Amino acid sequence: MASENSINIFVMGKKYEVPKGLTIMKAMEYAGYKFIRGAGCRGGFCGACSTVYRVPGDYRIKVGLACQTVAEEGMYLTQIPFYPANKATYDVENEKAALGTLLKYYPELSRCVGCNTCTKVCPQELKVMDYVNAAMRGDIAKVADLSFDCIMCGLCASRCPAEIVQYNVAILARRLYARHMAPRAKHLEERLEEMKAGKFDSQLDEMTRLDTAKLKELYNARDIEP
């Protein structure tokens, strides 16, 4: 048993005593591991630190992000530093936002058995199976919406019995949606026309020639949109 302020964890089967309260990532560093793979943003954004673990008295395999999950007494863990996932290549510009496009690049989509494991393991708590179902119906807007917070950590794909790579389907859907379905920004189009016509050129050039005193004066007098 570890002392009052520490716990024992098992990294790939080896026991280490580490202070209580650390994330899995920091507990491993405390134990002496210097990460090469398995650490990226260290803040829950990049999905580099997928970890698989078990806790005593529970037969189930659990998963989480090492940078966001607190190490527990008796945790038996390993990282998944890399997963050989299938990624199709395509030209978003020339594809249609339609079911056919998703199936052309990821035909395995239709193999979904509806087990919901992907949803259960998602550390972002996304409804992964729901967006896979939406993809199978060709509801691309829905896939884009439901998958938006995906950090592409790959845990869903690692547990999928149908070998679907959910997050790669999702990014294809999001890019198709944003490119072909979302309404374009008219004000942006107008601004680009103005800029191409040189509307701001001389004013901008003039700005670059102003001295600090003059710039300060203009800056302090500028009106601020409420």
Added chain:
Amino acid sequence: MYTPEMKASIELVGRSRNRRLKETFPRLTPDEKQKLLKDFHPDHRPDTLRELKVGKSAGQRVPHELADVLELKSHLDPDTFVLGSPDYEVDVLVIGGGGAGASAALMAQESGASVLLVTKLRLGDANTMMAQGGIQAADKANDSPVIHYLDVMGGGGYFNKPDLVKALVFDAPFVIRWLEDLGCMFSKLPDGTMETIHGGGTSRKRMHFARDYTGAEIMRTLRDEVRNRGIEVIEFSPAIELLLDEEGKCAGAVLLNLETNEKSIVRSRSTVLATGGFGRLHVAGFPTTNHYGATADGLVMAYRAGANLIYLDATQFHPTGVAYPEQILGQLVTEKVRGLGAQLVNAEGEQFVYPLETRDAVSAAIIRECVERKKGFTTITGQPGVWLDSPMIDLIHGKGTVERELPAMYRQYKRFGIDMSQEPILIYPTLHYQNGGVEIDDEGRTAVPNLFVAGETSGGVHGKNRLMGNSLLDILVFGRRAGVAAAANAKDGRSAPSGKVGIEHVRAYHRELEKAGIITDRVSPILLPDYTRRR
């Protein structure tokens, strides 16, 4: 979940709360503020910075931690290093797989160059992935690039380089269009109008965003496109030194495979350095918001090769970073918490600063409370902090306000067993952004021929203080420009190497170190911070 020691301190905070609700802490007088900043703000304190002893910018003041890595030896020993035949030969080598590097690679390839992108971690493991807030661009009718220009200049203290700012604001709408075309999901109104909001220092609502994941959405889209276009990417293989010819022109780089320790040689006509910032140097001992690989590698390599550094005396700190829980150490706590009435109090439950002083003053006051007065709370990992008394918010504005007004933060803390509407949260200033860097022109060129720099590694665009939303813009504007210019440069006969290619510049730099009395066996770039327990 708080430890019993923390609970004891929180108890004191709770006990003084009713009294403090009626208390307003006196504001600093201008003189007090000056003194506070001088004594405790990392940027102003004389002991945070020191003069560089060697190199082209010798005499310039930079943070110790940066000087420490700049004044180390190369991984390569010029006496024993033999340049074998190249492992890769390309027109354009891009070093760094963040937003600046990915956009440079895409544009260089589109301009007809053969491109190799090398990066230290995975493609997209980068600060770019972490940006939440947004990206600026003057594309609405009430706004213009001219107004954007003024905002950038004023924000940067007028130190910004005018032609870089001009490029930044001019390209901004084109960058947004480029992203829209690539299928980047900006938050829009049903008619397609971009949703835009204010950011610190903006005079127009020009902050575009993609929900709460702006940087991630941009990064994953660019990464997907780099892969779709078949651009060769080598991960976990950082550059450790640039190669120069006899005239000092850049001719490629040496890579280190982090897994096998094998070195390889890339020969290139143009090289784009886009290695990001230096948060993981933990300037003045601060935690940071930055990703694991933000260790100033680009500054080290470019400086040895003869590039100029500017404005590295100004580092951006945010006063309220998370000090506990450890899991999210250094991450940002929005200013809105203070805006809604939460006070800053020490471990004894007493206020020590008016919570809405300017950011630099609040940071300095928190540091003084912990370091000099020793009245902060120190966690089991040794991280000091003070309490941000968030339960005051519901007392002032009514029950449920925290949950309604700060949903993301509320959820974040909840995940770690902390209900911030009932218990205060522990915060400390956090290192956020490298304002200065390698001096560039408006196409990313540096003082070293054939070497381009883009993104957070560069300096001059933001003067001495970057405004939120201008950095995501910067990396795309200058990443794209550098990519195009690097491709053109590669086709220009003058970029061909003259004489022997090697690391003679490293020999010269080592000699300078020796002359300056710096004797060391340690090497840089440091590549990754070492967080393993020191035994």
